[in-house]
Amino acid sequence: MAELALIDDIRAASRLMVRELGFMDATVAATDYPPSAVHTILEIGIRGPMTSGELGDFLRLEKSSVSRLVRKLIDCGELRETQDEEDARSKLLSLTAKGRRSLEALHAFGRRQVRGALATLTDAEQRTVREGMMLYARALRQSREEDEAEAAA
Secondary structure, eight states: OOOHHHHHHHHHHHHHHHHHTTTTSSSOTTSSSOHHHHHHHHHHHHHOOBOHHHHHHHHTOOHHHHHHHHHHHHHTTSEEEEEOSSOTTOEEEEEOHHHHHHHHHHHHHHHHHHHHHHTTSOHHHHHHHHHHHHHHHHHHHHHHHHHHHHHHO
């Protein structure tokens, strides 16, 4: 079992990262959008067209939140809805030309932010950060999935 000091140190580092990455601000990544909208643009841009349901599952947002978010991004010209050719009952969300420009700006902002932070570390420390973050993210997901399976049982 992890010791309390270790747990508290990881929690403190997680809170600091959230603040340093700007997620406490009303808008993030030099946009006029909240974090959920920024993540929507990034994930649809990276993964390709998806339904609102898939987006909600991926971002772990409730259906009503996804509906409002999608509507706002469509109204702002970032997303478009098109009929799914394989399932006429479904609509796929994809980026518009404006959305692709926003995606590139988000990537540039994020890469600049990470590059600046990594510049203060040695190559070995950079690799340690990457591995540690990947392991921790995977462990968080696994723990959540186990908790959900336990609650469903």
